[in-house]
Amino acid sequence: xxxxxxxxxxxxxxxxxxxxxxxxxxxxxxxxxxxxxxxxxxxxxxxxxxxxxxxxxxxxxxxxxxxxxxxxxxxxxxxxxxxxxxxxxxxxxxxxxxxxxxxxxxxxxxxxxxxxxxxxxxxxxxxxxxxxxxxxxxxxxxxxxxxxxxxxxxxxxxxxxxxxxxxxxxxxxxxxxxxxxxxxxxxxxxxxxxxxxxxxxxxxxxxxxxxxxxxxxxxxxxxxxxxxxxxxxxxxxxxxxxxxxxxxxxxxxxxxxxxxxxxxxxxxxxxxxxxxxxxxxxxxxx
Amino acid sequence: xxxxxxxxxxxxxxxxxxxxxxxxxxxxxxxxxxxxxxxxxxxxxxxxxxxxxxxxxxxxxxxxxxxxxxxxxxxxxxxxxxxxxxxxxxxxxxxxxxxxxxxxxxxxxxxxxxxxxxxxxxxxxxxxxxxxxxxxxxxxxxxxxxxxxxxxxxxxxxxxxxxxxxxxxxxxxxxxxxxxxxxxxxxxxxxxxxxxxxxxxxxxxxxxxxxxxxxxxxxxxxxxxxxxxxxxxxxxxxxxxxxxxxxxxxxxxxxxxxxxxxxxxxxxxxxxxxxxxxxxxxxxxxxxxxxxxxxxxxxxxxxxxxxxxxxxxxxxxxxxxxxxxxxxxxxxxxxxxxxxxxxxxxxxxxxxxxxxxxxxxxxxxxxxxxxxxxxxxxxxxxxxxxxxxx
Numbered sequence: 001x002x003x004x005x006x007x008x009x010x011x012x013x014x015x016x017x018x019x020x021x022x023x024x025x026x027x028x029x030x031x032x033x034x035x036x037x038x039x040x041x042x043x044x045x046x047x048x049x050x051x052x053x054x055x056x057x058x059x060x061x062x063x064x065x066x067x068x069x070x071x072x073x074x075x076x077x078x079x080x081x082x083x084x085x086x087x088x089x090x091x092x093x094x095x096x097x098x099x100x101x102x103x104x105x106x107x108x109x110x111x112x113x114x115x116x117x118x119x120x121x122x123x124x125x126x127x128x129x130x131x132x133x134x135x136x137x138x139x140x141x142x143x144x145x146x147x148x149x150x151x152x153x154x155x156x157x158x159x160x161x162x163x164x165x166x167x168x169x170x171x172x173x174x175x176x177x178x179x180x181x182x183x184x185x186x187x188x189x190x191x192x193x194x195x196x197x198x199x200x201x202x203x204x205x206x207x208x209x210x211x212x213x214x215x216x217x218x219x220x221x222x223x224x225x226x227x228x229x230x231x232x233x234x235x236x237x238x239x240x241x242x243x244x245x246x247x248x249x250x251x252x253x254x255x256x257x258x259x260x261x262x263x264x265x266x267x268x269x270x271x272x273x274x275x276x277x278x279x280x281x282x283x284x285x286x
Numbered sequence: 287x288x289x290x291x292x293x294x295x296x297x298x299x300x301x302x303x304x305x306x307x308x309x310x311x312x313x314x315x316x317x318x319x320x321x322x323x324x325x326x327x328x329x330x331x332x333x334x335x336x337x338x339x340x341x342x343x344x345x346x347x348x349x350x351x352x353x354x355x356x357x358x359x360x361x362x363x364x365x366x367x368x369x370x371x372x373x374x375x376x377x378x379x380x381x382x383x384x385x386x387x388x389x390x391x392x393x394x395x396x397x398x399x400x401x402x403x404x405x406x407x408x409x410x411x412x413x414x415x416x417x418x419x420x421x422x423x424x425x426x427x428x429x430x431x432x433x434x435x436x437x438x439x440x441x442x443x444x445x446x447x448x449x450x451x452x453x454x455x456x457x458x459x460x461x462x463x464x465x466x467x468x469x470x471x472x473x474x475x476x477x478x479x480x481x482x483x484x485x486x487x488x489x490x491x492x493x494x495x496x497x498x499x500x501x502x503x504x505x506x507x508x509x510x511x512x513x514x515x516x517x518x519x520x521x522x523x524x525x526x527x528x529x530x531x532x533x534x535x536x537x538x539x540x541x542x543x544x545x546x547x548x549x550x551x552x553x554x555x556x557x558x559x560x561x562x563x564x565x566x567x568x569x570x571x572x573x574x575x576x577x578x579x580x581x582x583x584x585x586x587x588x589x590x591x592x593x594x595x596x597x598x599x600x601x602x603x604x605x606x607x608x609x610x611x612x613x614x615x616x617x618x619x620x621x622x623x624x625x626x627x628x629x630x631x632x633x634x635x636x637x638x639x640x641x642x643x644x645x646x647x648x649x650x651x652x653x654x655x656x657x658x659x660x661x662x663x664x665x666x667x668x669x670x671x672x673x674x675x676x
């Protein structure tokens with residue numbers, strides 16, 4: 001065993017270097033005093049300063065934050081409700097619904113993006129040529145609305161996936177126990193079920209939020225012409241000569257997403273040890 | 287003891303095409319310790335859930351104190367439940383678990399009885415502590431659910447259920463997850479709590495010994511039907527059919543003929559017994575408990591047979607004796623070696639005569655004595671595996 005120890009260590013190291021070298025490089029050059037991405041010209045935070053004076057970028061940042069928060073919150077509400085619905089189904093239909101839920105997760109973003117664009121074009125066309133549009137005097141077009149719908153749609157399955165295990169861990173009689181003690185159905189849900197699954201709900205919320213911030217492909221196809229998100233804005237900036245502002249921006253985005261994912265992972269690890277401890281208590285000697 | 291509190295009237299329950307309860311009629315008295323006893327799938331838990339309000343019978347009525355409660359939801363019933371896996375709220379500490387029932391319920395304002403108010407905090411504190419003291423967990427209020435052992439969690443579940451001062455406590459195999467020693471202690475403890483609080487306990491179990499130890503009344507169920515209702519002594523000494531005789535304790539069940547009152551025939555011989563009231567020459571099932579059989583020298587025996595198996599059990603030996611192809615179990619402190627020819631003597635009160643039933647011939651032969659024990663053990667293992675999976 002000892003023979004393989006050093007090579008395996010080396011291999012792991014290599015994997016991490018390949019994974020993180022680009023990001024480290026990006027962070028380093030975001031503090032570069034010159035415009036070059038090859039030559040180090042001394043430490044400077046000027047690109048960060050310039051970033052916060054770039055109106056287009058700041059506008060995209062605002063859109064992204066509003067969009068991510070709204071999409072994450074709505075997807076969490078929908079996803080939690082859906083997970084509870086799945087949980088109360090019989091085993092057979094539950095597994096069918098969960099399988100369907102998993103398809104969008106494995107589906108390529110580009111396909112989700114293009115198909116959503118097609119759907120929006122179709123729906124908007126249908127709406128605008130209907131009497132409802134004339135009646136209300138409203139013309140619907142792609143923009144923040146379509147973007148939000150798209151983000152909610154691809155976020156919801158992640159929420160479901162994160163709430164489901166918490167529901168499965170529940171004592172099968174816990175809802176009945178609350179009712180038995182005098183709580184009506186809704187009170188039992190609010191006072192017992194919701195707090196018990198809350199860790200899963202919060203994890204789902206954070207995951208959904210990071211997915212939204214991160215997304216480029218689906219946003220690109222569904223945003224229309226009026227609005228832009230941070231990821232899309234970076235893409236358009238890269239097409240022109242690259243300025244190190246992008247390095248600064250990407251560094252900030254990386255740090256936010258990294259911090260959120262770290263929170264999720266730490267929370268999950270804590271919950272696992274807690275539930276393992278509880279299991280050990282319930283089945284002594286096993 | 288005498289006042290009737292709950293009545294199930296002709297309760298029938300179907301799930302898909304399976305009949306779960308087959309026209310159950312049952313009444314339960316105030317302050318009674320009643321046990322629903324039977325193998326898994328016999329309908330005992332369903333009966334309990336119907337009383338708790340978690341399931342509705344397909345047809346038939348449930349009465350509480352003379353009022354029909356079929357459509358009363360669980361949170362409005364004056365019964366509380368201790369669930370099999372305790373169903374404690376892990377996001378609350380012990381105090382809050384027990385206080386839950388007091389916090390979600392409103393009581394009439396003492397100053398203005400028309401107004402409903404929350405239970406005052408001082409009263410909650412007092413009653414929670416009283417309940418925790420009753421289950422010997424005084425001072426545990428601040429602890430988390432996860433820091434307690436299985437037995438302690440069980441006690442919290444009981445405290446939580448009685449804090450609302452229900453008229454009836456429903457217990458669904460509450461000791462199933464505990465080990466043997468703890469289970470025996472909790473049996474005595476539960477009986478003490480029931481007498482101290484003075485309310486009706488309806489207890490579900492598949493453990494016949496547990497039922498005999500604790501109950502005032504036992505209801506033996508199988509295949510959705512009530513097989514027999516009676517005191518533990520009645521059920522043990524006067525089983526109604528072969529199923530009850532076999533399920534409660536050990537029984538040799540032999541085909542016989544009731545020649546006339548007080549005379550039963552089996553193996554072509556006549557024996558004196560204490561039973562009467564059967565038609566002349568009616569075919570019957572004869573139950574003889576293994577401990578009611580005396581082994582005597584061959585010449586003195588009412589019947590003679592050959593010992594085929596001897597197992598040492600501590601207090602006694604389990605001896606399997608072959609009587610003309612039908613194997614009996616005899617429990618005795620006297621040792622007889624395998625292969626010995628022995629005689630047996632049974633006093634008239636050792637016979638118990640039952641009418642023929644659908645269960646005749648299915649139980650009571652000990653030909654497969656050792657494998658029967660193996661099966662029991664396997665069942666237990668399977669139960670545990672299922673428990674782990676959840």
